[in-house]
Amino acid sequence: MAAGLGAASLLGLGLYLAVPAASADQSPSPGTTTSAKPKDGRHGEQRPWRHRARWAARGVHGEATVRGKDNAFRVRTWQRGEITGRSGAGLTVRSADGVAWTWTTDGKTRVRENGKKSNAAALAAGDRVMVIGERAGTTRTAKIVVVPKKK
Known part of the structure; x- marks a missing residue:
């Protein structure tokens, strides 16, 4: 399970680092000049990767x-949020930004609750979870569901 979570984290981090870098225009437009970097690190200066890693973790x-x-090719997908509904093998999770996805669970779905097998x-509804799985068409299949330790 730790390997799966680690792989999903690295995948998310890799995408977070690669997409902005690939889409950024590295050459200045004609007629523009560059100025000294501001001390606060803003205004177009690339932040070090460690700052991006913290953002990806959130x-x-x-x-x-x-x-x-x-x-x-496969679509790997993940979601962190709260379970808002259960229906048979279906599990609806709503993220903090309001996105709600329904996940299908099956006999292969691994569940870890408070660090133990479950x-x-x-x-149950109200549980905070991290779900990792695959999407085929509109169907999301949960491979791993983690319920972290409750504070």
């Missing part, structure tokens, strides 16, 4: 298309 949901070992039947 992410609430995301997706990435990855190529599997079989060369097939099962999908133990999940």
